[in-house]
Amino acid sequence: MCCSKTTIALALFSLAVVACGPPQSDQTDAAGQDIRYGVVMKPNAAGEPAVPWRMVAYREVDGLLVAEGDMLLQPSLLQEIDPDEVGPYRIRVQELASRESAAFWPDARVPYTIDPNLTDQARVHDAIAHWEQHTPVDFVERTDEAAYVTFAPRDGVCLATVGRTGSQQHVWLDENCTTGSVIHEIGHTVGLWHEQSRADRDDHVRILWENIPDDKHYAFETYADKGYGGLDIGAYDLGSIMHYDSYAFSENGEPTIVRRSDGSTFSSNRSGLSAGDIAGIEKMYGSFDGTFADDDGNPHEPAIEAIYREGITQGCEGGLRPLYCPSAEVTRGQMAVFLSRALSLPAAGRDYFSDDDGAWFEADANRLAEAGISHGCGNDGFCGNDPITRGQMAAFLDRAFGFPESSRDYFSDDDGEFWEQNANNIAQAGVTLGCGGGRYCGDSPVTRDQMASFLARALDLL
Numbered sequence: 001m002c003c004s005k006t007t008i009a010l011a012l013f014s015l016a017v018v019a020c021g022p023p024q025s026d027q028t029d030a031a032g033q034d035i036r037y038g039v040v041m042k043p044n045a046a047g048e049p050a051v052p053w054r055m056v057a058y059r060e061v062d063g064l065l066v067a068e069g070d071m072l073l074q075p076s077l078l079q080e081i082d083p084d085e086v087g088p089y090r091i092r093v094q095e096l097a098s099r100e101s102a103a104f105w106p107d108a109r110v111p112y113t114i115d116p117n118l119t120d121q122a123r124v125h126d127a128i129a130h131w132e133q134h135t136p137v138d139f140v141e142r143t144d145e146a147a148y149v150t151f152a153p154r155d156g157v158c159l160a161t162v163g164r165t166g167s168q169q170h171v172w173l174d175e176n177c178t179t180g181s182v183i184h185e186i187g188h189t190v191g192l193w194h195e196q197s198r199a200d201r202d203d204h205v206r207i208l209w210e211n212i213p214d215d216k217h218y219a220f221e222t223y224a225d226k227g228y229g230g231l232d233i234g235a236y237d238l239g240s241i242m243h244y245d246s247y248a249f250s251e252n253g254e255p256t257i258v259r260r261s262d263g264s265t266f267s268s269n270r271s272g273l274s275a276g277d278i279a280g281i282e283k284m285y286g287s288f289d290g291t292f293a294d295d296d297g298n299p300h301e302p303a304i305e306a307i308y309r310e311g312i313t314q315g316c317e318g319g320l321r322p323l324y325c326p327s328a329e330v331t332r333g334q335m336a337v338f339l340s341r342a343l344s345l346p347a348a349g350r351d352y353f354s355d356d357d358g359a360w361f362e363a364d365a366n367r368l369a370e371a372g373i374s375h376g377c378g379n380d381g382f383c384g385n386d387p388i389t390r391g392q393m394a395a396f397l398d399r400a401f402g403f404p405e406s407s408r409d410y411f412s413d414d415d416g417e418f419w420e421q422n423a424n425n426i427a428q429a430g431v432t433l434g435c436g437g438g439r440y441c442g443d444s445p446v447t448r449d450q451m452a453s454f455l456a457r458a459l460d461l462l
Helices: 122-134 179-189 214-220 275-286 301-309 332-343 362-370 390-401 420-428 448-458
Strands: 005-009 018-020 036-042 051-061 064-067 078-081 109-114 138-141 148-153 158-161 168-173 205-207 230-234 257-259
Touching: 122 138, 122 179, 158 179, 168 179, 230 275, 301 448, 332 362, 332 390, 332 448, 390 420, 390 448
Parallel strands: 109 138, 109 148, 148 168
Antiparallel strands: 005 230, 018 158, 036 051, 036 078, 051 064, 158 168, 205 257
């Protein structure tokens, strides 16, 4: 199989904006309507207000709010602003860093419905069959799933939301949208940008801006230019079903995109997924086995998944499938965050430590101190960047969960240590078995996968 390629949308974008399909002769244009301005709002954690994400200019067209000519905005996530106040609202989004905003469909499973008013439903079934034949993505008729796709009619457009939104979303289809167009729109639905939106686009093609109307320049910006999150996988693919042709949006009949190597033009593929498309989707979904990309087969994976579901961890690095960094050592600051989330500790009434001002874990360290779980590392310090030892971890866990005191000495290598009783208590509670041979290894560091198991057992999540 050829090198995989694809451009993946990280779904903060999909929460508010819908990407268009390939340019078509029957596609509507929003030109001529009065321009309005607004701020797209980013949903925050449950119970917390949405926060500003990025400023957009948009028009109202046939009851739809349309940005940049062919991108739909969700009214519930749009805050209109006065044109005179546009400047302060020019917000550029940063790369996403949490799994909660990823665009993929869990287990590569996409529930769907078809609006009964949609004509030629065979094109939808054929497009779905094409995807299921060539990729790991599975489409199932919706029962009661909260997140699902509805294929529905709308005159003059082929439109789809980029990635999974978590609720009902649509693939809008004009009667002239072909099976190939539906295959393309499903590409957006499962999390793909247009191929020419890749950050490495300019290494492979040249954009002839002089042949593109000013109000269509947005369609040729990379996702990085626009400030959206994204990820390039594999080689750039001119044959991708997600690529525009050489004359897309031309205002004068001249090419808008040509090969960088020789300046030649090319046609768009709207017959089916290319080998690169298929390989890219397999990278995204084919080996999907849990939330994180780097813990498959790890003996602690069930515990990692369990604490993820509880909101205790979001991993160490974001992306389509984020990383957990299972072998990395846990710092005292990370431990503070883990425990604060696990116990839902309230905010502290004062600042307990002098060495963590402005640190990302400062509030959680104060929560642990106020709850009597941590006494710091001495001299009013918390030493949040220091690796935590197994002995310190035993003390943290025992104080946090208040395990019954053990009368048995479980380990042979901890006599006289300040955490000896704590280690015995967590052993009695089934939180640890030690490090083997009747030892606890209290001076050894704790890795992130080990910490997941300690926490999952303490919380009775396994």
